[in-house]
Amino acid sequence: MTPPLRQPTAPAVHASPAADPITxxxxxxxxxxxxxxxxxxxxxxxxxxxxxxxxxxxxxxxxxxxxxxxxxxxxxxxxxxxxxxxxxxxxxxxxxxxxxxxxxxxxxxxxxxxxxxxxxxxxxxxxxxxxxxxxxxxxxxxxxxxxxxxxxxxxxxxSPSPTPPPVRFLERLPLKLRGAEVWAVEAEDHYLRLHTSKGQDLILLRLADAVAELEGIEGAQVHRSWWVARDAIADARRGDGRAVLTLKDGSEVPVSRTYARLLREQGWI
Known part of the structure; x- marks a missing residue:
């Protein structure tokens, strides 16, 4: 079964304009x-x-x-x-x-x-x-x-709005990447390659565990080997029946057919 796209829970600091003003x-x-x-x-x-x-x-x-x-x-x-x-x-x-x-x-x-x-x-x-x-x-x-x-x-x-819980995955970032934006996570054998705003590095972790700990960042698994943050996408194109996402660091991410329909429904591609 295809997992749903993960969306962050937005903090309710201000009233939503679309919210019903009549209570x-x-x-x-x-x-x-x-x-x-x-x-x-x-x-x-x-x-x-x-x-x-x-x-x-x-x-x-x-x-x-x-x-x-x-x-x-x-x-x-x-x-x-x-x-x-x-x-x-x-x-x-x-x-x-x-x-x-x-x-x-x-x-x-x-x-x-x-x-x-x-x-x-x-x-x-x-x-x-x-x-x-x-x-x-x-x-x-x-x-x-x-x-x-x-x-x-x-x-x-x-009644101040509760602070959203921190993203657990950020605690796994190597010291040189601390404070960076996580753009994508790519599975390489038993390791994960982290694509961030401060560069790349490898950590030992399963992709499924990483996806669970990335809850709180708007993103989605787009391939059996890739998770991508929505804000990291610089370009999206289709060709030969497949979609490809280009990240801010120039990396190209394949989108498998399994996830393409969900991404289209969410307006990613």
Missing amino acids: WAAVRRTVVGASIVGAFLGFIGAFGTLHIPILLRMVYMLPISWAGALLGLLTFRLTCRLLPQFNDRRWLQGLISGVIMTPPMTLVAWATPHITPHGGDPISALPGYSFVTLVSCLGFSSLAVGLNRHAHLLATHA
């Missing part, structure tokens, strides 16, 4: 913030509800705020996926999502009073609702981003 913790914080905003809007009688008793205003405003919070999370997630180049600028993504959610929230804010005993405003009042809703959506989006960013920073400092 259950973020949902909880956002809903709490929405409750505070809804209570405030109900207290001041926003959207023309000042004539409604304050208890009824609260009952009216809180569900709207919760609906806005969920819609805001969805639009923020959509914005992050459509504009990944701004993943390091969450404030901008939050403002964009606030603009996107304004039209549907304007309709909700205008239409909901019509189900109350006091009725609602005519459709001619819709433009006035748009401005107030835009300000509310932008403000709430900024608040949500701020709350979740602060929590993320606290979690990052409180």
Whole structure:
């Protein structure tokens, strides 16, 4: 059975841009913030509800705020996926999502009073609702981003990412090669020829044991006699039905048919 390509485990020092920005913790914080905003809007009688008793205003405003919070999370997630180049600028993504959610929230804010005993405003009042809703959506989006960013920073400092374990094979490097980058390991009888950024040398070890100890370096066994680090490949070409890898030191590494399919799937050749 062909062994899989070995890939290193990347340290989680920074949040991945491709990671989903919406977590259950973020949902909880956002809903709490929405409750505070809804209570405030109900207290001041926003959207023309000042004539409604304050208890009824609260009952009216809180569900709207919760609906806005969920819609805001969805639009923020959509914005992050459509504009990944701004993943390091969450404030901008939050403002964009606030603009996107304004039209549907304007309709909700205008239409909901019509189900109350006091009725609602005519459709001619819709433009006035748009401005107030835009300000509310932008403000709430900024608040949500701020709350979740602060929590993320606290979690990052409180729980530093674990340091990946050292590559065991590096302890086998001869003294003259210590600190070098391992580019390839080539089997020669009972020995292994090490191709590194500081030159070559031989050590007594089986290739299978070396491959196991090279865990942590992105690389793969490409031939029954060769293991190669991906960063060491300077060129890859195909000819006569076989692929050949050229290393940074000029060494040419044959790729056997057994491993060629896996390498193509990983985009090596």
